Amino acid sequence: xxxxxxxxxxxxxxxxxxxxxxxxxxxxxxxxxxxxxxxxxxxxxxxxxxxxxxxxxxxxxxxxxxxxxxxxxxxxxxxxxxxxxxxxxxxxxxxxxxxxxxxxxxxxxxxxxxxxxxxxxxxxxxxxxxxxxxxxxxxxxxxxxxxxxxxxxxxxxxxxxxxxxxxxxxxxxxxxxxxxxxxxxxxxxxxxxxxxxxxxxxxxxxxxxxxxxxxxxxxxxx
Amino acid sequence: xxxxxxxxxxxxxxxxxxxxxxxxxxxxxxxxxxxxxxxxxxxxxxxxxxxxxxxxxxxxxxxxxxxxxxxxxxxxxxxxxxxxxxxxxxxxxxxxxxxxxxxxxxxxxxxxxxxxxxxxxxxxxxxxxxxxxxxxxxxxxxxxxxxxxxxxxxxxxxxxxxxxxxxxxxxxxxxxxxxxxxxx
Numbered sequence: 001x002x003x004x005x006x007x008x009x010x011x012x013x014x015x016x017x018x019x020x021x022x023x024x025x026x027x028x029x030x031x032x033x034x035x036x037x038x039x040x041x042x043x044x045x046x047x048x049x050x051x052x053x054x055x056x057x058x059x060x061x062x063x064x065x066x067x068x069x070x071x072x073x074x075x076x077x078x079x080x081x082x083x084x085x086x087x088x089x090x091x092x093x094x095x096x097x098x099x100x101x102x103x104x105x106x107x108x109x110x111x112x113x114x115x116x117x118x119x120x121x122x123x124x125x126x127x128x129x130x131x132x133x134x135x136x137x138x139x140x141x142x143x144x145x146x147x148x149x150x151x152x153x154x155x156x157x158x159x160x161x162x163x164x165x166x167x168x169x170x171x172x173x174x175x176x177x178x179x180x181x182x183x184x185x186x187x188x189x190x191x192x193x194x195x196x197x198x199x200x201x202x203x204x205x206x207x208x209x210x211x212x213x214x215x216x217x218x219x220x221x222x
Numbered sequence: 223x224x225x226x227x228x229x230x231x232x233x234x235x236x237x238x239x240x241x242x243x244x245x246x247x248x249x250x251x252x253x254x255x256x257x258x259x260x261x262x263x264x265x266x267x268x269x270x271x272x273x274x275x276x277x278x279x280x281x282x283x284x285x286x287x288x289x290x291x292x293x294x295x296x297x298x299x300x301x302x303x304x305x306x307x308x309x310x311x312x313x314x315x316x317x318x319x320x321x322x323x324x325x326x327x328x329x330x331x332x333x334x335x336x337x338x339x340x341x342x343x344x345x346x347x348x349x350x351x352x353x354x355x356x357x358x359x360x361x362x363x364x365x366x367x368x369x370x371x372x373x374x375x376x377x378x379x380x381x382x383x384x385x386x387x388x389x390x391x392x393x394x395x396x397x398x399x400x401x402x403x404x405x406x
Contacts, residue, residue, distance in 0.1 A: 003398070007394070010394070010397075014368050014369050014372055017372070018372030020372055042397065042401075045401065045404075048347065048350045049350055049354065049365075049369050049370065049400075050369060050370060051347060052346075052347030052348070052350045052351050053263060053266075053267065053370050054267060054351065056259060056263050056266050056274065057274050059262055059274075059275050060275060061251065061258060062251075063275075063279070064258060064275070064278060064279045065247075065250050065251045065254050067282070067283050068254070068282050068286045069283065069286055069287050070247065071242055071244070
């Protein structure tokens with residue numbers, strides 16, 4: 001189906017149906033439609049669409065209006081000079097009361113101070129003076145004392161004295177201080193020693209090659 | 223148009239809104255009477271079949287509940303259509319979640335109008351509704367808002383959250399598609 005080249009006129013057709021054009025514009029469009037078969041067909045089509053619009057159920061206007069919130073509930077203040085939106089009436093929050101705010105501030109500060117004091121007193125004075133230490137043998141040259149938890153205090157672990165379950169024995173080596181408390185040198189030493197440990201024993205038995213001398217084999221060849 | 227759709231004084235929507243804010247409950251009645259049918263027609267054309275009145279009511283409840291947010295930059299009718307369309311989208315999303323419904327395809331939408339046989343007497347009208355139902359959702363919304371509601375492209379763009387140029391393109395594509403459907 002061909003279409004009118006004047007998109008402007010085609011755009012005006014729905015407005016012509018709804019009567020929303022000015023009188024002069026409506027007359028102009030009417031004149032065009034009278035001389036344009038394509039627009040006349042399209043106008044008929046649009047009228048058919050309008051006529052075939054699905055019927056809407058009858059609405060209960062009163063029921064809808066009853067459900068609409070009233071201006072008072074919406075918080076609009078009523079006055080003679082017109083309506084202005086008023087602040088909605090909300091119950092005052094407990095925290096917005098000045099006395100409660102002051103009391104809450106005091107409580108927070110007190111609780112924070114007490115927790116600091118308790119935390120400081122809980123530390124062992126001996127540990128504060130000299131933290132427990134474990135001596136880790138760093139190779140054969142020197143031993144490094146590393147601050148650790150009290151459990152293995154004074155014990156020493158050497159590479160040649162690894163137990164069958166080195167992980168289990170090392171589990172007690174919890175640091176009292178943070179890792180960042182150690183110097184770079186201590187950390188490097190500790191890591192190198194940890195690398196030497198074999199935390200997972202090999203499950204494959206080592207191949208044993210018995211030493212056989214020539215004298216042992218001489219009899220077998222016979 | 224509903225005979226009650228015009229207020230006795232012929233007040234504009236803006237005046238009625240101000241009257242309602244000032245406590246005149248009759249203004250609400252006039253506003254609802256003026257726009258309820260258009261909202262119901264739009265919902266029906268958009269494919270809503272059930273609880274049309276509830277949808278229209280929810281639209282007005284939401285609109286009146288936030289009238290202080292209505293700045294009057296667009297017409298009240300455009301704003302109401304926008305609210306109603308969002309409610310329809312919410313409703314469809316909820317239905318899809320509940321029933322795992324597949325969105326209605328255009329070909330299926332066309333067959334929906336078989337239910338209109340009892341409502342629309344003429345075969346031509348049925349064919350027209352089928353043609354409209356076969357449009358894509360966006361084309362159908364633009365087409366019905368333009369033809370059945372007489373909204374401008376600018377108003378349609380506001381409702382559908384698109385541009386007036388895009389609405390215009392959708393409209394002309396829809397007209398072409400309806401013509402082709404009817405000629406097949």
